[in-house]
Amino acid sequence: MNTKPRAAYVHIPFCTQICHYCDFSKVFIKNQPVDDYLRALLEEIRAYEPGPIDTLYIGGGTPSALSAAQLEFLLEGLASIFDISQVQEWTLEANPGDLSQDKIEVMANAGLNRISLGVQTFNDRELRQIGRMHQEKDIYENIDRLKAAGFHNISIDLIYALPNQTMEQVKTNVQKALALDIPHMSLYSLILENHTVFMNRMRRGQLNLPQEDLEVDMFHYIINSLKEAGYDHYEISNFCRPGYESRHNLMYWDNAEYYGLGAGASGYLNGVRYRNHGPIRHYLNAVEAGNARVYEEKLSLKEQMEEELFLGLRKRAGISIQRFEQKFQRSFEEVYGAIVAQMLEEGLLIREGDRLRTSQKGLFLGDTVAERFILE
Ligand code: SF4
Known part of the structure; x- marks a missing residue:
């Protein structure tokens, strides 16, 4: 539903x-x-x-x-x-x-x-x-x-x-x-x-x-x-x-869904990332025709999991492993165990109970850390 x-x-x-x-x-x-x-x-x-x-x-x-x-x-x-x-x-x-x-x-x-x-x-x-x-x-x-x-x-x-x-x-x-x-x-x-x-x-x-x-x-x-x-x-x-x-x-x-409204806005609804027409005239015409969107992409499970990680790890509080498993019905260890172990060793991540978060060193590297979570 x-x-x-x-x-x-x-x-x-x-x-x-x-x-x-x-x-x-x-x-x-x-x-x-x-x-x-x-x-x-x-x-x-x-x-x-x-x-x-x-x-x-x-x-x-x-x-x-x-x-x-x-x-x-x-x-x-x-x-x-x-x-x-x-x-x-x-x-x-x-x-x-x-x-x-x-x-x-x-x-x-x-x-x-x-x-x-x-x-x-x-x-x-x-x-x-x-x-x-x-x-x-x-x-x-x-x-x-x-x-x-x-x-x-x-x-x-x-x-x-x-x-x-x-x-x-x-x-x-x-x-x-x-x-x-x-x-x-x-x-x-x-x-x-x-x-x-x-x-x-x-x-x-x-x-x-x-x-x-x-x-x-x-x-x-x-x-x-x-x-x-x-x-x-x-x-x-x-x-x-x-x-x-x-x-x-x-x-x-937290990788939650939201309405993106207006010219050039991006949104995330029902597993679909979308973007509206940018130029004002195009947007006005598109709304009149009943669909403001110019681009839509249904995310695969793999893409949703990747986004969960690289968005979640931007926060100092990091991500909850339990929440990941409930949301995607997959074992976190199976999906990300190997890469996480390696990054813990490199001092880029910190594991505290249920939470996985980025260290200060990892935070400085920003997107370089995020890219490591892209699944083969
Ligand atoms: S051009 Fe407009 S949107 Fe861009 S930074 Fe300046 S005020 Fe903000």
Whole structure:
């Protein structure tokens, strides 16, 4: 029997700027059919006839690029289609500088309870260099306003290993982040993606990125300072005060199913990973024709087991072997015994009772560890 997912990701693909490192599904908002898009989005969701949900995440793009009226239309629409009476976490991604008082009021009235703010760096020169519109002062102003409106579950994203960035600048960013007194932070190193301004500059030899050993030192510094300040490093890139793990993101790493809604969004339903049409016009036409999806893949048992491992091992809590065996009706020892034994010996994994987790060394290696779980 198929059960309905209790989590949903809603994609708002519009931005008021296009950042130099970004390869997400997004377009510049000016002259876009935003109202049509929001109507189509709600129509797509309605067709799923979703039940009660625990987590709802509105990401982008930049959801806060919507006007207060558009935001209100979206949030009221979502609340009327989903049963949000049991919602534990309802997040909206926002860019500093976008959050005017009227938008914050709309968000508070709708019942949102978590804000994820794309801070990236506190350094105005670095912000300009990566193509962001906001300035350091906007970060403080937005956070003050959010707190005054009763939002305390605030997360920020920070990027390190930016072009020309020094260790001193990373230290300053971390100190300023800690001074915000917020319960959650996500820290990512800059990744060069194809079809971005930064990738073009790199190819022309115009991008001076920190060497790999400096990047590793930066990551060590970040981990140690946040830990000292009482944050738990609960996933490769995520840190939180006790009890403030992102429930929605934990759902992904627990390999649970979820609705992926909107242009370019990916979802996981009934054992099928799917992706919606990305370009706005294609998406609008597809919703009108009754199927927003452009790609679907039914996962084999082998693929589901692989995903369970490489998503689960991103969390510091790791995976439960008992849960694996119940879910897949296979002996963990038979499937992964040999590779796990080898990785325990190499110091990449740690076994504690029912739980298998990644060591600090394994955590640094990230995807290299994950790849070892791909079955022949
Ligand atoms: S990083 Fe965010 S704000 Fe910048 S272009 Fe990408 S989606 Fe838009």
